[in-house]
Amino acid sequence: MSPRTKEQNEEIRKQRTKEILQAAILVYAEKGYAAAEIGEIAERAGLARGLVYHYFKNKQALFRELYEDRMDKSEQFTKSHFEKEGAPLDLFSEYARIVCTQVLDDAAVSRFFMRISIDVHYLYTAETFSPFEWVKSFISPMTHAIEKGISQQMILPGDASLMAMQFWGAVSQGMNYLDKEQQELISRGISEKEMKQRLTTVLEQVIESALAVIRVG
Numbered sequence: 067m068s069p070r071t072k073e074q075n076e077e078i079r080k081q082r083t084k085e086i087l088q089a090a091i092l093v094y095a096e097k098g099y100a101a102a103e104i105g106e107i108a109e110r111a112g113l114a115r116g117l118v119y120h121y122f123k124n125k126q127a128l129f130r131e132l133y134e135d136r137m138d139k140s141e142q143f144t145k146s147h148f149e150k151e152g153a154p155l156d157l158f159s160e161y162a163r164i165v166c167t168q169v170l171d172d173a174a175v176s177r178f179f180m181r182i183s184i185d186v187h188y189l190y191t192a193e194t195f196s197p198f199e200w201v202k203s204f205i206s207p208m209t210h211a212i213e214k215g216i217s218q219q220m221i222l223p224g225d226a227s228l229m230a231m232q233f234w235g236a237v238s239q240g241m242n243y244l245d246k247e248q249q250e251l252i253s254r255g256i257s258e259k260e261m262k263q264r265l266t267t268v269l270e271q272v273i274e275s276a277l278a279v280i281r282v283g
Contacts, residue, residue: 079121082113082117082121083121083131085111085112085113086107086108086111086113086118086121086122086128087128087131087132087135088111089107089108089109089110089111090102090107090128090129090132091132091136091174091175091178092110092174093106093107093110094129094132094174094177094178094181094182095173095174095175095177095178095181098181098184098185099125099129099185099188099189100185100188102125102129103125104118104119104124104125104128107128126188126189129185129188129189130189130190132178133182133186133189136175136178136179136182137200137204140179140204141203141204144161144204144205144207144208145206145207147160147161147164147207148161148207148208148210148211149207153215153220154211154212154214154215154218154220154221155215155220155221155277155280155281157211158208158211158233158276158277158280159273159277161208161237162237162240162272162273162276162277163269163273165237165241166237166240166241166244166269166272166273167269169241169244169245169248170244170248170265170269173245173248176241176245177245179241180238180241180242180245183197201231201234202227204234205227205230205231205234206230208230208233208234209226209227209229209230210226211230212226212229212230212233212280213226215280219282220282221280221281221282222280222281222282229279229280232279232280233276233277233279233280236272236275236276236278236279237272237276240269240271240272240273240275240276241272243268243272244265244268244269244272247264247265247268248261248265251264251265
């Protein structure tokens with residue numbers, strides 16, 4: 067058998083890393099950072115424990131990469147979304163719908179975002195990372211979209227940065243509520259049809275509540 071090429075090795079490395087990070091999200095969503103163990107992450111990924119340490123020297127390094135990967139993807143999605151053409155309010159409505167729907171479609175990823183701010187101190191010192199600075203960077207595209215909406219008199223005049231933060235806060239709280247509501251309905255054995263109807267009603271209310279922060283009138 068011919069030895070693998072450099073390109074093949076790199077592709078394997080990327081695939082293994084992806085599998086480990088996906089497994090880490092599942093374990094984290096259930097247990098949080100402190101209780102998450104490399105052995106369980108390896109088991110979820112279908113890999114040997116030692117192989118995980120081949121890619122990540124310890125749990126902190128693994129979760130740092132997971133955090134930075136997910137936050138980068140979230141930031142890039144937000145940036146590209148609000149750079150699209152369209153009325154500002156429509157962009158905000160669509161954005162809220164997309165991220166809230168993700169809660170219902172992929173609860174583990176959503177729980178990661180909801181909980182990681184509590185655990186970020188395990189990953190970085192206050193001197194090396196500021197969650198507030200990251201949030202400001204994350205909401206920057208929303209801030210620009212609000213400024214555009216204000217200039218078009220489609221969005222309530224005010225501090226655009228604060229309004230973007232308030233919008234995202236409303237969406238985040240709505241995501242958390244949707245997740246808990248879905249878990250509650252599942253535990254009660256509610257039919258899939260009824261569950262979808264109830265969650266759709268809640269989803270629409272979340273979107274309207276978030277838009278109320280910025281909408282004129």
